[in-house]
Amino acid sequence: MTDATTASAPPQPQRLQLLRVLGPVHVWALGVGIVLVGEFMGWNFSVAKGGAMGSLIACWVIGLLYTCVAMIDSEVTSTVAAAGGQYAQAKHIVGPLMAFNVGMYLVMAYTMLEAADALVVGDLLHQVAGQFGYAMLDPKPFVVLTIAVLAWLNYRGIFATLSINFVITAVAFLTIVVLFFALKPWDPTAALHHKELLTGLPYGWIGVIAAFQFGIWYYLGIEGTCQAAEEVRSVGRSLPLGTMTGMITLLIAASLTWYVASGLVPWQYLGQASVPLFDTARLTGSRFLEVFLFVGTLFSAVASANGTITDAARAWFSMSRDRYMPQWFGAVHPRFRTPFRAVVFLVPVAVSFAFTGLLDQVITFSILSGLLGYTFMSFNMIKFRKQWPLGSIKRAYTHPFHPVPAITLMALCITTYFATYLGYGSQLLAMMGFYIVASLWFHFHRYKYVRRADQFTMPWPRPRLSR
Amino acid sequence: MELWKLFEWAAWIVSAILLLYIFVDMIRVGAEYDEDLLLSSREGADELLEAQKHD
Amino acid sequence: MAKKPYQPPVQSKGGQIFDSFFILALVYAALLTPLLLGLGASNGATKHQTAPTWESLHQNTTMAQQWEKLGYTPKTAAPIIEQQFDYSINYGYLLLTIVVIGGYFFFMLKASRKEYLEVIDEKFGDDSH
Numbered sequence: 001m002t003d004a005t006t007a008s009a010p011p012q013p014q015r016l017q018l019l020r021v022l023g024p025v026h027v028w029a030l031g032v033g034i035v036l037v038g039e040f041m042g043w044n045f046s047v048a049k050g051g052a053m054g055s056l057i058a059c060w061v062i063g064l065l066y067t068c069v070a071m072i073d074s075e076v077t078s079t080v081a082a083a084g085g086q087y088a089q090a091k092h093i094v095g096p097l098m099a100f101n102v103g104m105y106l107v108m109a110y111t112m113l114e115a116a117d118a119l120v121v122g123d124l125l126h127q128v129a130g131q132f133g134y135a136m137l138d139p140k141p142f143v144v145l146t147i148a149v150l151a152w153l154n155y156r157g158i159f160a161t162l163s164i165n166f167v168i169t170a171v172a173f174l175t176i177v178v179l180f181f182a183l184k185p186w187d188p189t190a191a192l193h194h195k196e197l198l199t200g201l202p203y204g205w206i207g208v209i210a211a212f213q214f215g216i217w218y219y220l221g222i223e224g225t226c227q228a229a230e231e232v233r234s235v236g237r238s239l240p241l242g243t244m245t246g247m248i249t250l251l252i253a254a255s256l257t258w259y260v261a262s263g264l265v266p267w268q269y270l271g272q273a274s275v276p277l278f279d280t281a282r283l284t285g286s287r288f289l290e291v292f293l294f295v296g297t298l299f300s301a302v303a304s305a306n307g308t309i310t311d312a313a314r315a316w317f318s319m320s321r322d323r324y325m326p327q328w329f330g331a332v333h334p335r336f337r338t339p340f341r342a343v344v345f346l347v348p349v350a351v352s353f354a355f356t357g358l359l360d361q362v363i364t365f366s367i368l369s370g371l372l373g374y375t376f377m378s379f380n381m382i383k384f385r386k387q388w389p390l391g392s393i394k395r396a397y398t399h400p401f402h403p404v405p406a407i408t409l410m411a412l413c414i415t416t417y418f419a420t421y422l423g424y425g426s427q428l429l430a431m432m433g434f435y436i437v438a439s440l441w442f443h444f445h446r447y448k449y450v451r452r453a454d455q456f457t458m459p460w461p462r463p464r465l466s467r
Numbered sequence: 468m469e470l471w472k473l474f475e476w477a478a479w480i481v482s483a484i485l486l487l488y489i490f491v492d493m494i495r496v497g498a499e500y501d502e503d504l505l506l507s508s509r510e511g512a513d514e515l516l517e518a519q520k521h522d
Numbered sequence: 523m524a525k526k527p528y529q530p531p532v533q534s535k536g537g538q539i540f541d542s543f544f545i546l547a548l549v550y551a552a553l554l555t556p557l558l559l560g561l562g563a564s565n566g567a568t569k570h571q572t573a574p575t576w577e578s579l580h581q582n583t584t585m586a587q588q589w590e591k592l593g594y595t596p597k598t599a600a601p602i603i604e605q606q607f608d609y610s611i612n613y614g615y616l617l618l619t620i621v622v623i624g625g626y627f628f629f630m631l632k633a634s635r636k637e638y639l640e641v642i643d644e645k646f647g648d649d650s651h
Contacts, residue, residue: 014507015507015508015509048605048607049607082510083510094631094634094635094638095631095633095634095635095636095637095638095641096638097633097637098631098634099634101630104545108549129471137471137474137475141479144482145478145479147482148486149482152486152488152489155489155492193584193588196582196585203607206609207607207609265588265592266581266588266589268602268603268605272605279592282591283588283592285591321508323533325541325542326537326538326539327506327533328538330506330508331506332507332508334500334505340489340492340493340496344489344493347489349546353553358554362553365553375627421619422609423607423609425615427556430552430555431552432623432626433555433622434548434549434551434552437548439626439630439633443633449530449531450530451527452527452528452640452641453527455641456641456642456645462642462646465639465642
């Protein structure tokens with residue numbers, strides 16, 4: 001490989017890198033950990049938009065969208081193994097401005113999700129204190145505490161962070177499974193009332209499409225597994241394995257959640273509940289299930305906040321390392337080997353998002369940033385196969401049926417934009433405004449600080465480009 | 468009632484300690500180590516390349 | 523022949539701080555704009571009943587029973603049940619949304635491509651004969 005720039009800047013003898021210590025279990029814990037909270041809160045807003053049946057259809061259609069995402073991501077990431085995940089993919093395959101935008105999608109989607117998770121912890125404790133007769137509990141210190149503890153964990157090292165995440169995520173998943181079996185699904189009329197509670201589609205089929213927007217919550221964040229790429233041992237095997245098993249876990253969890261909730265809770269209540277699975281447990285009349293689901297909700301929110309700190313910090317770190325953002329943030333801690341400055345910087349940002357009191361704006365911003373990222377993945381995949389056909393570089397994993405997943409993904413993304421337009425049109429425009437202004441800022445101002453050829457770090461041959 | 472107030476205060480204090488710790492550590496590391504070393508990480512490639520050579 | 527590699531200027535400390543805060547300010551602006559314009563989630567008008575009962579709210583016995591277990595009466599449940607989304611499509615607004623999203627991707631891909639070719643040429647040598 002001839003390389004003009006490395007010749008002029010000899011490699012330094014001593015280099016700090018992120019620690020490569022993670023296995024497939026951690027990848028699963030990072031991916032599922034971020035997402036699982038979506039089953040405990042958030043998915044049910046899709047019930048408000050399209051009714052309970054509409055939500056189920058959304059759950060499966062969006063499940064298909066995410067299966068495409070996981071397939072595409074596994075192939076690209078098994079070759080572009082960098083902490084930026086999709087950001088590094090965009091940089092190598094589409095171009096710098098796209099990469100800047102993808103990096104911003106990641107930071108925004110994750111930091112805002114982190115704020116929402118911390119708010120859930122605060123609210124839940126507030127509710128419990130209320131049940132014990134103290135209705136005045138201030139959720140704020142617990143919101144800050146959640147973020148502070150997790151930031152501290154992330155600062156101190158990735159291995160312990162994600163090992164803990166594995167345990168709490170597994171417990172949270174178990175609570176859903178236990179709730180499902182406690183309701184005797186083999187005897188559908190014993191404890192559940194689907195027959196009486198399920199109504200037709202309250203808004204018809206347009207409501208089903210509108211429900212796609214919050215159907216995203218069943219899975220949002222599973223693609224975050226890629227951010228750990230720089231810290232995973234044998235990336236080519238672990239990442240696809242962790243991501244795919246994560247996706248299967250989520251499909252199961254989403255279906256179980258819908259089944260128990262829709263069989264116990266009237267849909268209008270479900271559509272606006274802040275902690276739907278906990279409410280479902282309350283309706284069973286079992287004290288044990290109530291406590292268990294409280295623990296599940298709490299753990300899932302903590303696991304999610306934890307994973308989002310990990311991911312947002314890595315995205316911010318990678319962008320800074322390339323000077324897309326101030327390079328000061330691109331530092332690695334000499335002992336803990338974590339992107340420590342990025343972790344610290346995002347703490348006040350997340351706290352301030354949590355304290356704005358704009359929870360639905362924050363959630364919508366998070367969903368839309370995710371959606372923009374999926375749109376990117378669809379054409380990214382097509383470009384990837386075109387610029388480096390099979391056989392031209394080593395791929396540890398090749399997904400089947402190309403280009404069907406990419407095209408399906410694109411079609412589903414367009415439908416979901418329309419779903420967001422239905423009911424949340426003004427938020428959609430405000431957030432597009434943000435990305436447009438940020439893009440102009442990057443293209444005309446920020447990009448001048450970026451070294452050109454240095455961004456391309458993969459040992460690949462020249463891409464096949466038609467000029 | 469008092470107990471819940473105590474929890475609130477404990478949460479504030481623990482948060483403050485943890486945040487102070489990471490903040491102070493960050494400043495200290497910045498002062499103690501050479502900035503070029505801290506910024507010396509390079510994207511993915513090198514360790515991965517090593518691994519591939521051994522495949 | 524490879525061109526001379528592009529040498530970026532070094533950014534000052536102040537510039538680095540300013541750039542970080544600029545992006546943050548932009549995010550808050552995007553979060554607050556819909557609120558300032560008074561455009562929350564567009565929920566349609568709710569029709570209010572003066573003395574709602576479970577029957578008048580179209581809830582069957584099982585539904586009513588579950589509502590009551592959750593601690594609601596017909597009066598407190600009515601605002602939740604009667605809340606409705608308005609999915610009538612304003613075509614002008616829809617068109618604007620399509621143009622904005624389409625325009626965004628169009629501009630971004632065009633600019634990215636230009637920057638990408640520069641990167642590739644510097645990395646692999648200029649190949650435009």
